[in-house]
Amino acid sequence: MVPKNAAKRRRLPPTERREEILKKAINLFSEHGFESSTREIARQLGITQPLLYRYFPSKDDLVRAAYRSVYLDRWDVEWDRLLCERDQPLDWRLKTFYRSYTETIFTRDWMRIYLFSGLKGADINRWYIGLLEERILQRIIKEYRYLAGLDGEAKPQAEELELAWALHSGIFYLGVREHIFSLPPPQDRHRIIANVVDVFHQGIQAYFAKLSDREPAKLAAQVS
Incomplete structure (x- = not known):
């Protein structure tokens, strides 16, 4: 099921879209941990699961990206x-x-x-x-x-x-x-x-x- 706000989402260049997803995922992880499935993560981020997979092919890829952003990049x-x-x-x-x-x-x-x-x-x-x-x-x-x-x-x-x-x-x-x-x-x-x-x-x-x-x-x- 497509989230209600998906159609209203502003079109962004791929790089900006990826950063937006990652930023929201970091906030989600910081509040709820890592137990959610990719389906649930996509729902809470207000995007479709296929869109999440387009930028992060697996949950491990998303977690690793969060690690790089929060720890290595800082x-x-x-x-x-x-x-x-x-x-x-x-x-x-x-x-x-x-x-x-x-x-x-x-x-x-x-x-x-x-x-x-x-x-x-x-x-x-x-x-x-x-x-x-x-x-x-x-x-x-x-x-x-x-x-x-x-x-x-x-x-x-x-x-x-x-x-x-x-x-x-x-x-x-x-x-x-x-x-x-x-x-x-x-x-x-x-x-x-x-x-x-x-x-x-x-x-x-x-x-x-x-x-x-x-x-x-x-x-x-x-x-x-």
């Missing part, structure tokens, strides 16, 4: 450069990175799609976690290893990586609180991020100082 390559900028203090780099990163991910569609896909066990989470670990979390650990006089290019140990996850998860929860639990966001998110980074910065210096047989105070003086 990834800023400057983040990689920033974290490796060793002529700048590392705590400053982390604060600057997380201010920018949270501006990108603290949106309703990003947060809700991420959690819906996690509950479903979808590939979308595994893709993104792999990207996050490789490009951000491993780099954070490598930078602290370098500051401690250890091998800054060695692959981080699982225990070390968990420290980076603790930092990241604490900041990520600020977005969960706002967009999943509908609780008021912090009045000054940047200040909260700075405080979290400061606590992490001091603690991880002590951790790596033990590994390098150097006093935490000496390492702190080198960083500052």
